[in-house]
Amino acid sequence: MTTHMIVATGLRKRYGGTTALDGVDLAVPAGTVHGLLGPNGAGKSTTVRILATLARPDGGRAEIAGHDVVRDAARARSRIGLVGQHAAVDEILSGRQNLVLFGRLYHLGARAARRRADELLAAFRLEEAADRPVRGYSGGMRRRLDLAAGMILAPPVLFLDEPTTGLDPRSRNEVWEAVRDLAGGGTTVLLTTQYLEEADRLAHSLSVIDHGRVIAEGAPDRLKSRIGGDRLDVVVADPAALPVAAEVVGRVCGAEAEVDAAALRVGAPARDRAATLTEAVRALDAAGVAVADIGLRRPTLDEVFLSLTGPATEEATV
Amino acid sequence: MSVPTSIPVPAVPTGPAARLRWTVADAWTITGRALAHWARQPGQVVLGLLFPVMVVLMMGYLFGGQMRVPGGGDYRAFIMPGMFAMTMLFGIETTFAAVATDTQRGVTDRFRAMPMAPSAVVAGRAVADMLHSAVSLAVMVVCGLAVGWRWHDGPGAALAALALLLALRFGLVWVGVYLGLVAKGPESLVAVQILVWPVSFLSSALAAPSTMPGWLGALAEWNPLSATVTACRELFGQTVPGGGSWAAEHALELAVAWPLLLVLVFAPLSVRRYRDLDR
Numbered sequence: 001m002t003t004h005m006i007v008a009t010g011l012r013k014r015y016g017g018t019t020a021l022d023g024v025d026l027a028v029p030a031g032t033v034h035g036l037l038g039p040n041g042a043g044k045s046t047t048v049r050i051l052a053t054l055a056r057p058d059g060g061r062a063e064i065a066g067h068d069v070v071r072d073a074a075r076a077r078s079r080i081g082l083v084g085q086h087a088a089v090d091e092i093l094s095g096r097q098n099l100v101l102f103g104r105l106y107h108l109g110a111r112a113a114r115r116r117a118d119e120l121l122a123a124f125r126l127e128e129a130a131d132r133p134v135r136g137y138s139g140g141m142r143r144r145l146d147l148a149a150g151m152i153l154a155p156p157v158l159f160l161d162e163p164t165t166g167l168d169p170r171s172r173n174e175v176w177e178a179v180r181d182l183a184g185g186g187t188t189v190l191l192t193t194q195y196l197e198e199a200d201r202l203a204h205s206l207s208v209i210d211h212g213r214v215i216a217e218g219a220p221d222r223l224k225s226r227i228g229g230d231r232l233d234v235v236v237a238d239p240a241a242l243p244v245a246a247e248v249v250g251r252v253c254g255a256e257a258e259v260d261a262a263a264l265r266v267g268a269p270a271r272d273r274a275a276t277l278t279e280a281v282r283a284l285d286a287a288g289v290a291v292a293d294i295g296l297r298r299p300t301l302d303e304v305f306l307s308l309t310g311p312a313t314e315e316a317t318v
Numbered sequence: 319m320s321v322p323t324s325i326p327v328p329a330v331p332t333g334p335a336a337r338l339r340w341t342v343a344d345a346w347t348i349t350g351r352a353l354a355h356w357a358r359q360p361g362q363v364v365l366g367l368l369f370p371v372m373v374v375l376m377m378g379y380l381f382g383g384q385m386r387v388p389g390g391g392d393y394r395a396f397i398m399p400g401m402f403a404m405t406m407l408f409g410i411e412t413t414f415a416a417v418a419t420d421t422q423r424g425v426t427d428r429f430r431a432m433p434m435a436p437s438a439v440v441a442g443r444a445v446a447d448m449l450h451s452a453v454s455l456a457v458m459v460v461c462g463l464a465v466g467w468r469w470h471d472g473p474g475a476a477l478a479a480l481a482l483l484l485a486l487r488f489g490l491v492w493v494g495v496y497l498g499l500v501a502k503g504p505e506s507l508v509a510v511q512i513l514v515w516p517v518s519f520l521s522s523a524l525a526a527p528s529t530m531p532g533w534l535g536a537l538a539e540w541n542p543l544s545a546t547v548t549a550c551r552e553l554f555g556q557t558v559p560g561g562g563s564w565a566a567e568h569a570l571e572l573a574v575a576w577p578l579l580l581v582l583v584f585a586p587l588s589v590r591r592y593r594d595l596d597r
Contacts, residue, residue: 052431055596074330078433088424092355104347105434107328107340133358149428 005030005157005188006051010060013046013212020046022212023060026190028205030156033179033189035203035220037196043212044192045085048161051190052082064157078106081150081158085165087142088149089134095145096121096130102149120148124178140171147178158182160191164198176201208308215308230296232270232280237290239264245289252280270296330433341435348442349449352416356450366412367454370405371461374398377524378465388526388559396557398458398467399479399550400523403543405458406487407514409451410494414510416443417498426499426595436593440585444491451487455480470555479553482573486546489580495588499595522547526559527566539565542580545572 006028013021021043028034036044049055051062053073062069067076089098096117103113121130124144129137134145143163150158160179164172179202183189193199199206200220208216208223216223232253236245242259245266250257253268253276260267270276277296284291331337356363378394385393420426429439459480469476497510518524520534521543527535538544540563548569551558565572 049596054427054430056594074433077431078328078330080431082428082431084424084427086424088428090351090425091423092358093351097354101347101351102428102432105344105429105432107343107433 003030004028005065006034006062006190008047008051008060008062011047011050011057011062012059013043013050013055013057019212021050021057024209024212024214026062026207026214028188028190030188031183031186032204033183033191033202035199035206036190036192036209037194037199037206038192038209039194042209044209045161046212047209048082048159048190048192052080052159053077054082078153079156081153081155083147083150083158083160083163085162087139087146089142089145091135092133094131094133095126095137095141098134098145099148099152103152106153108152116152120151124148125174140167140174143167143171143175144178147175151182154185155187157188157190160189162192162194165194172198210308230270230273230298231267232276233265233267233293233295233297234280234284234291235263235265235293237264237292241289242266244287245284245291248283248287248289249280252276252283264292328433337435341438341441344434344438345442345445348439349445352443352446352450367457370401370408370454370458373404374401374458374461374465377401385525387557388528389557391557392466394465395462395467396551397524398462398465399554399556400518400521400547401462402455402458402480402483402550403486403521403547404514404518404523405454406451406483406490406546407518407543409447409454409487410490410497410514411507411510412450413443413447413491413494414498414501415504415507416447417495418501418504418506421499421501421595422503426592430592430595437589440495440588440592443495444488447491447494448484448488451484455483469553471553475553475555479550482546482549482553485574485577486542489542489577489584492581492584492588496584496591499588499591517541517543522559522566528559528562536563539563542572542576545569545576549573 004027006026008024008026011021011024012019024043024047026034026047036047038044046055050057051064051069053069053076056070064076065079067079069076089095090101093101099117099120100113103116104110106113108116121127124147126141126144126148129141134142137145147160147163150160163179164175167175176198179189179191183202189202191199191202203220206217206220206223207214232249234245234249236242239261242261242264246257246259249266249268253270255268257266257268259265273296277294281291281294284294331340374394374397377397382393382397385396387393387396417426420429426439430436469479497506520538521527521541522538523543527538527544529535530538545565546569548558548566549572552570
């Protein structure tokens with residue numbers, strides 16, 4: 001039987017007149033990385049804030065390692081680590097002072113807190129800067145310190161809220177490596193991200209969230225094959241050719257083509273990749289459409305969401 | 319990279335005594351953090367301590383020559399109790415800035431997601447700020463003695479006056495914590511820095527309310543700052559320019575009541591706001 005470290009059922013939350021969460025369900029098995037994928041304002045952070053005991057749900061319930069996040073918040077808190085969107089560290093103190101401070105507040109003894117700080121500084125390659133004020137740290141260093149602070153208790157459940165937003169590729173790789181490491185050690189990770197690639201690299205399972213609801217969930221591979229297929233893009237030379245191009249592309253792809261009149265572009269999902277491309281070139285030529293550019297490309301997250309939030313796919317589960 | 323994962327997780331306390339021990343330990347850790355801040359920024363601390371001294375010199379020597387205290391007496395000695403109280407009021411800026419910065423940076427959220435007592439964060443802040451204000455007050459007393467101010471009714475009454483000043487500061491700690499928690503960010507500090515001036519001037523700190531236009535004088539006499547200032551002048555055995563109003567007659571009672579009221583109103587508001595802090 002699978003033990004779920006994070007369980008949420010029907011989470012609801014309103015802020016003033018806006019509904020942030022409209023019934024979110026989650027179940028994350030122990031030792032796995034679960035990705036919450038969604039655009040800005042979809043409800044990812046609100047979900048994390050409720051699970052991390054920072055916000056109270058208006059409806060529904062959630063448990064961390066069997067502890068209710070509202071009624072048994074204190075116990076839930078001793079099982080979680082939180083790494084939020086901003087590096088929540090003390091700018092005036094040094095990196096070491098920060099980790100010792102948080103270690104003390106986690107009620108490690110003075111000596112244990114210092115030892116833990118040393119271990120984490122080494123693990124996150126911050127030893128050299130350990131005694132300098134955090135104010136002088138780079139964005140990547142700050143984020144690593146932030147991660148280290150979230151891992152002081154080696155918590156069984158770790159929340160990472162957009163951990164790589166604003167990081168350079170090198171720092172991002174470091175964060176990914178750290179997350180994989182933790183998951184390998186048995187930590188259950190809930191990760192929010194706007195990046196399909198990040199979710200793909202790290203997560204064992206995904207929930208796609210939009211307008212406060214989970215609109216799709218499943219393993220990244222299955223989800224991707226459904227929402228992440230290649231697209232055919234055709235740019236025409238003459239605006240007058242747009243309707244014909246749309247008709248041809250739609251026929252070849254077997255789906256209604258989207259037309260961006262301003263960019264003179266017509267696009268549709270390309271199921272058979274190269275075969276679709278070849279066929280499209282031939283058919284456009286036959287129809288007498290002058291093509292300025294044609295190609296296959298990966299869909300943007302916007303398109304993924306458009307395809308998921310379309311009327312036909314509402315409430316879909318892959 | 320590998321993160322060492324073997325760490326014994328401390329059990330959450332269950333009994334009230336154990337919970338209290340955690341609260342005290344946590345509050346002390348938070349206080350220690352503020353002390354570490356001062357150690358890292360000694361220049362800023364010294365500047366903060368010297369600022370009210372500068373105001374004393376400015377008011378006392380630039381304007382003082384032209385001032386006549388109703389009921390007689392030296393103007394510099396007259397303003398010292400006022401400056402003590404103003405120093406307590408200026409302290410609200412320290413409280414506000416610290417709380418607003420933590421809230422903005424997400425540090426407060428980190429605290430809130432930790433298994434620590436919710437009251438410890440604000441209590442630790444209060445202890446740190448009280449320590450800071452006690453040092454400020456000591457500097458100001460030395461400054462007062464240097465410019466010719468004295469207490470005349472013995473050390474007991476003088477200490478009672480200092481206690482009233484610290485009581486005012488304690489009340490203001492909670493106002494500062496609350497404002498820091500509801501503020502949009504540390505930028506609002508400018509507003510606080512500006513507002514302390516009309517609040518200071520509209521009191522008996524630097525001028526007797528009896529010399530102000532009637533309604534303004536009444537307002538000044540009811541200012542919580544005035545209650546403390548007037549009570550201190552009485553306890554130091556200094557000239558008290560008679561206002562004649564009920565507030566001026568009962569300054570001592572009000573100097574106890576105002577801080578108490580501030581704590582009773584703003585401490586629960588602060589703790590509730592901290593618990594429900596959710597943007």
